[in-house]
Amino acid sequence: MQTFGVAALARDALTVTELVGALRSAVARHPALTDVLVRGEIGSVSRPPSGVAYFVLKDAEAQIACVLFRSAAAALRFELRDGIEVVARGDVDVFPARGQAQLVVRDVSPIGHGAFWLSFEQVRDRLAAEGLFAPERKRPLPAFPRRIGLVTSEAGAVLHDVLAVLGRRYPLAEVLVSPCLVQGEDAPVSIAAALDRLAGRVDVAILARGGGSLEDLWCFNDERVARAIVRFSAPVVSAVGHETDVTIADFAADVRAPTPSAAAELATPDVADLKSRIEAARAALRSRVRETIEAWREAVATLGARIRPEAIRERVQDARGRLAAAGESLRKEARRLLSAGRDGLSGVAGRLEAVSPLATIARGFAVVTREDGALVASVSAVSPGDEITVHVSDGALEAVVEERRRNGA
Incomplete structure (x- = not known):
């Protein structure tokens, strides 16, 4: 039934x-x-x-x-x-x-x-008033980081994406992963703690999360996350959600990237580009060395041509010719100078002869000097009894002053 x-x-x-x-x-x-x-x-x-x-x-x-x-x-x-x-x-x-x-x-x-956006604007305005988003606080990213910190979820695809980009672009850097929650009520504390664990250990840090709803990304609008980013000891690159998603963490970070993969590119140089630049520099250096060697080779060849016996003989003969010509020019110039000097001396001698005391004596005059050789130009220069010398044209007379007489006395 x-x-x-x-x-x-x-x-x-x-x-x-x-x-x-x-x-x-x-x-x-x-x-x-x-x-x-x-x-x-x-x-x-x-x-x-x-x-x-x-x-x-x-x-x-x-x-x-x-x-x-x-x-x-x-x-x-x-x-x-x-x-x-x-x-x-x-x-x-x-x-x-x-x-x-x-x-x-x-x-x-x-x-x-809505309520979410009202909360977002309140936190944003309060932190901005404190200067946490000021442009002068932003730090430049290092050109060649030795250690890179990655703060993200261990379970998401973001971790593998970022590591793949870092490994491809710049395998020289060591990557330290600090896992954390990236959504939910406990996520803000977890994110701040993950950043604090990396403080002082890396040259730059990447804070990353994939896309999601507003509720999923809301933990990155938490004030505690923003303050952890600001106090971090190295530059922080924020890469939360997609390019259209904007969070408080983006304002606090030193650099904002549109995606996690883009953050990895911003934080590192491209090793392929570096290799290309090094190869270009090496080629330029090689070319410069070749040019220098060629220049020195030409200089040595020129010097070799100049020191050949035939070239030396030619230069010696040429130098002898120039030396002989210069010697002849010097001799001519010397003769000219001697002649001019002789003529000049004759003129000077004539003028000196005209004013010479000897010329005066030769004309019948005498020159009188005292015992000390001083000329006697006035009767007041001697006294009776002084010995004097009278110079005439053919000799000198020694005399004694017996009397002084002045003209008109």
């Missing part, structure tokens, strides 16, 4: 498809669930290549899945982003594959920021 009862129940039971279909019909016929206006905060936005937009509308206690089909999504004049508070117009439906109620949205109108 029991077996027949179960079989009867099975015949009367609805299939899941029938149940969900009934729910869809009931929802579709209910006037309160057609063309409804729903206010909430957007979250978990997804935009696949099909052009359809998926997101949730939520408030403090509930949320509902939403779908915005391609034509309606293309008609929007703003970008759907997590944290924006909106009013959505649409119809309630049941998604058969999940048996889940959803809002098929026809139009979305923003009405202001």
Whole structure:
């Protein structure tokens, strides 16, 4: 009897498809669930290549899945982003594959920021007022880091992506991985601790996480993470989410990268580029050495030609000719100078002869000197009894002054 009862129940039971279909019909016929206006905060936005937009509308206690089909999504004049508070117009439906109620949205109108963005702006403005984001605080990245710190999740693909780029671009550097949580309530403390473990041990640090929803990335907007970045002893490159994702960590970091892989490229030189530059420098040096050697070879050849016996003989003969000519010129110049000097001396001698005392004596005059050789130009220069010498043209007379007489006395 029991077996027949179960079989009867099975015949009367609805299939899941029938149940969900009934729910869809009931929802579709209910006037309160057609063309409804729903206010909430957007979250978990997804935009696949099909052009359809998926997101949730939520408030403090509930949320509902939403779908915005391609034509309606293309008609929007703003970008759907997590944290924006909106009013959505649409119809309630049941998604058969999940048996889940959803809002098929026809139009979305923003009405202001949500709670997440309000919190973001408050933290950003407070830290900016303290100077944590000031450009003068930013530190330049080292050109050739010896140790690179990587702060990220051990489980994510980001770790492998960054390590692959670092290994390809700059295998000379040692990479120290400091694992941490990258989402959830405990993530801010974990991230700060991971940075502190690397302090003083690396030349640059990369803080990285892959893309995610606003809620997934929210830990990077925590004040504790920003302060850990600022107090870190080396430059920090922030690479959180995708290029369109902006966090407080990006403002605090010394450099922001659009993706984790880009952060690895910013933090390191490209060893292939370095090899190319070294090879170019080596080629330039090799060329310069060849040119120098060739120049010295030409100089030696020139010097060799100059020191050949025939060349030396020619230069000696040429030098002898120039020396003979110079000697003849010197002799001519000497004769000319001697002649001019002789003529000049004759003129000077004539003039001296005219004023010479000897010439005066030769004309019949005498020159009188005292015993000390001083000329006697006045009778007052001697006294009676003084011995004097009278110089005449053919000799001298020794005399004694007996008397002094002045002219007209």
